[in-house]
Amino acid sequence: MAVEPAIYGASERPPRGDYAREGLVQADYTCPQNYAAYTAQDHDTYRRLYERQAALIPGLACDEFIAALPALGAKDHIPRFEDINARLYKATGWEIVAVPGLIPEVPFFTLLANRKFPVTDWLRTPAEFEYIVEPDVFHDLFGHVPLLFNPVYADHIQDYGRGALKAHRLGACEQLSRLYWYTIEFGLMRQANGLRAYGAGILSSSGELQHAVRSEIPNRIALNPERTMRTRYKIDSYQQTYFVIDSFQQLFDLTAPDFTPLYERVKAQPELAADARLREDAVIAR
Numbered sequence: 001m002a003v004e005p006a007i008y009g010a011s012e013r014p015p016r017g018d019y020a021r022e023g024l025v026q027a028d029y030t031c032p033q034n035y036a037a038y039t040a041q042d043h044d045t046y047r048r049l050y051e052r053q054a055a056l057i058p059g060l061a062c063d064e065f066i067a068a069l070p071a072l073g074a075k076d077h078i079p080r081f082e083d084i085n086a087r088l089y090k091a092t093g094w095e096i097v098a099v100p101g102l103i104p105e106v107p108f109f110t111l112l113a114n115r116k117f118p119v120t121d122w123l124r125t126p127a128e129f130e131y132i133v134e135p136d137v138f139h140d141l142f143g144h145v146p147l148l149f150n151p152v153y154a155d156h157i158q159d160y161g162r163g164a165l166k167a168h169r170l171g172a173c174e175q176l177s178r179l180y181w182y183t184i185e186f187g188l189m190r191q192a193n194g195l196r197a198y199g200a201g202i203l204s205s206s207g208e209l210q211h212a213v214r215s216e217i218p219n220r221i222a223l224n225p226e227r228t229m230r231t232r233y234k235i236d237s238y239q240q241t242y243f244v245i246d247s248f249q250q251l252f253d254l255t256a257p258d259f260t261p262l263y264e265r266v267k268a269q270p271e272l273a274a275d276a277r278l279r280e281d282a283v284i285a286r
Contacts, residue, residue: 016134017101017122028111029103033081033121042123043077049129049138050075056206060213062189062196064153064248065203068146078123078137084145092154096145102134105164105173112161117148130206133236143200144184152248156255157184163259172263175229182228183251188212188220188244188284195220195244195286211238214286219275220244222282225254226262231272240275244284 025031054075057066071087073079085095097111099118111118119140124132132139147153160180167176186208187199195213197203202212211218219241221227228243245251272278 109164143204
């Protein structure tokens, strides 16, 4: 059946991805991984991306990510999703499902609530090797999937999906999407050996990885859900603010309470710019 692509943020470009697929895209936006469509160049681009990022993450990625990365499997070509699922389902009960590109909020949240992580199945071109706006198969696999092998993190993502469906009913998707952006996509963790990245948008980007962990420029603030939900974010540049946790268990605990009264407080307060600094912020030293 025909489904419509999702559009997030402001862009003059049409959404990437083939949402027709000769009727193979389902109502929930899932589809078979079109493995036969990958070219030798695609597999080589994936290999180079993997090698580059794997060489950068020591000393910059969190210990949990480094420990889980080998479970992703193939390094020299784009993996088959069913091969990853054979290991992932056994580890945490999750599976990855192919989607043609960005999908709307409700189908996305519903998949997460059912322990299914949507993975875009097309790959960037060699010309986009250094930077791509939309998530592609490398961003989703390398950035998101390894930590789904971590039981605490995996449970948090399912709870996020459930909470997001409730937020949608309450008209609070924007507030919760900011929390997702600043944690799952661009979160930092304070570990015994210093600040480390766990957000997929950082882990899959060579430039943002260095910027987030080592640069003197951005704000780094202890995660506070209310502060985070008030903070706008950039989709076309490195982040100006990063929110920091001490562990995945802390993230799980901070996001476990019912957010209904929090949404009302956030809506009653002004939004904050992406680079805002407040006197009450708990600033984290690099």
